[in-house]
Amino acid sequence: MKAFQLFKYNSTDIRLQKVEIDRPRIRPNEVLIEVKAAGVNPLDNLITRGEVKLVTPYRFPLTMGNECSGIVAETGPEVHDLSVGDRVFTRLPTDQIGAFAEYVAAPAVAVAHMPQGLDFIEAASIPLTALTAYQALELMAPKASEHIFISGGSGGLGAMAIPLAKARGLVVYTNGNKASRERVLALGADRYLDYRQEDYLKELSPVDYVLDSVGGKELSKQIQLLKAGGMIVSLRGLPNGRFAKRFGLPWWKQSLFSLVAHRLDREARARNATYEFLFVEANGRQLTEVAHLIEKQGIRPSIDKVFAFEQANEALAKVAQGGSAGKVILSLAN
Structure with a gap:
C-alpha cells in the first residue's frame, strides 16, 4: 500500500517520503481501517522536527498521520462493537500513528462511529x-x-x-x-x-x-x-x-x-x-460523546483546504505557514 513516512527527525525540512509498504496486520483487539481521509495538523510537523520526542519518542521509519476517517475493513476476534463496513473515525494512539496511508491498524477502543450526516472529509477533521x-x-x-x-x-x-x-x-x-x-x-x-x-x-x-x-x-x-x-x-x-x-x-x-x-x-x-x-490522547469513548454532540447540535466542521493524498507534503507546508481558516485534509477517496 502507499504511505508517507518519516525516516529521521529534521528541524528544517518537514517533507515526508512516499513509499510502498505492506498492509498492517491487526492484533486481536484491533480493527483495520481503509483510510478515506486524514487530518493534517501542526502536531505532524512537530513530530517531524523532533519537538515532541521527549514526550513520545518514535522508531523509524514512521508512517505519519494522527487522525483519519474511513471504513472498517477487518476486525480482530476480541472486537465486538465494530463491524466490517462501519464508517469510523479515530485519533490514533500516540505510539501507533499512521493515518497517512491507505490502511491503518487501530485499537478498537480508540475508534468511534462517524457522526451521522458528515462525509469522510468532515469526519477526518474532527478527532x-x-x-x-x-x-x-x-x-x-x-x-x-x-x-x-x-x-x-x-x-x-x-x-x-x-x-x-x-x-x-x-x-x-x-x-x-x-x-x-x-x-x-x-x-x-x-x-x-x-x-x-x-x-x-x-x-x-x-x-x-x-x-x-x-x-x-x-x-x-x-x-x-x-x-x-x-x-x-x-x-x-x-x-x-x-x-x-x-x-x-x-x-x-x-x-x-x-x-x-x-x-x-x-x-x-x-x-x-x-x-x-496537554498532549491529546486517543479515546474512542470520548470521541463517541463528541459524535453525539455533533449530531445533536448540527455542528459542521470548518474545512480550509482538501489536498489529494499525493500532495501530503504540500498539505504539511500549508499547515506550517499557519493562518488556516479551519482544517487541512488529505483525501484518499477514489
Missing part, C-alpha cells in the same frame, strides 16, 4: 481537535457561566473547542483573523477579537480559563489574563511535571519537565492560578 478540546475542558472542570478565552479560534481547534465549551454553558471569548469573524461567531463565540487590531489584555476582563494553541511569547501574556484561581491549559507550551505524571512518563522525565516548565508554573502561581500542558 484530534475535538479530543484536544474535550480533554482540556475535562482538565479544567469548569462550571456553567464561567469565562474562557480560546486563542486562535479561527483555526481547526476553534471549530471544535467553541461548540464544546458552549455546550458546557461557558462564556467564550476568542481571537483570530478579521476575515473569520462571522464564521466563528456562528459557532457560538460570545466575543471575537481581531488579533491584529485588538489586544485581549486590554479588551477583556480577567477570565477563569484559557485554552492556549499559540505558545511562545503569547503564553506568558495569556497567563496575565487569568483570574485568581484560574487555569491555563496549553497545547504549545512546555510540558511540566504534572503533565508527565498524568501521561505516565518515568520519574526522571517528571523531574526534567518540572525544571523545564518552572518559569511558567511560577508565572501562574504569581497570579494564584495554574499552568497545565
Whole structure:
C-alpha cells in the first residue's frame, strides 16, 4: 500500500517520503481501517522536527498521520462493537500513528462511529481537535457561566473547542483573523477579537480559563489574563511535571519537565492560578460523546483546504505557514 513516512527527525525540512509498504496486520483487539481521509495538523510537523520526542519518542521509519476517517475493513476476534463496513473515525494512539496511508491498524477502543450526516472529509477533521478540546475542558472542570478565552479560534481547534465549551454553558471569548469573524461567531463565540487590531489584555476582563494553541511569547501574556484561581491549559507550551505524571512518563522525565516548565508554573502561581500542558490522547469513548454532540447540535466542521493524498507534503507546508481558516485534509477517496 502507499504511505508517507518519516525516516529521521529534521528541524528544517518537514517533507515526508512516499513509499510502498505492506498492509498492517491487526492484533486481536484491533480493527483495520481503509483510510478515506486524514487530518493534517501542526502536531505532524512537530513530530517531524523532533519537538515532541521527549514526550513520545518514535522508531523509524514512521508512517505519519494522527487522525483519519474511513471504513472498517477487518476486525480482530476480541472486537465486538465494530463491524466490517462501519464508517469510523479515530485519533490514533500516540505510539501507533499512521493515518497517512491507505490502511491503518487501530485499537478498537480508540475508534468511534462517524457522526451521522458528515462525509469522510468532515469526519477526518474532527478527532484530534475535538479530543484536544474535550480533554482540556475535562482538565479544567469548569462550571456553567464561567469565562474562557480560546486563542486562535479561527483555526481547526476553534471549530471544535467553541461548540464544546458552549455546550458546557461557558462564556467564550476568542481571537483570530478579521476575515473569520462571522464564521466563528456562528459557532457560538460570545466575543471575537481581531488579533491584529485588538489586544485581549486590554479588551477583556480577567477570565477563569484559557485554552492556549499559540505558545511562545503569547503564553506568558495569556497567563496575565487569568483570574485568581484560574487555569491555563496549553497545547504549545512546555510540558511540566504534572503533565508527565498524568501521561505516565518515568520519574526522571517528571523531574526534567518540572525544571523545564518552572518559569511558567511560577508565572501562574504569581497570579494564584495554574499552568497545565496537554498532549491529546486517543479515546474512542470520548470521541463517541463528541459524535453525539455533533449530531445533536448540527455542528459542521470548518474545512480550509482538501489536498489529494499525493500532495501530503504540500498539505504539511500549508499547515506550517499557519493562518488556516479551519482544517487541512488529505483525501484518499477514489
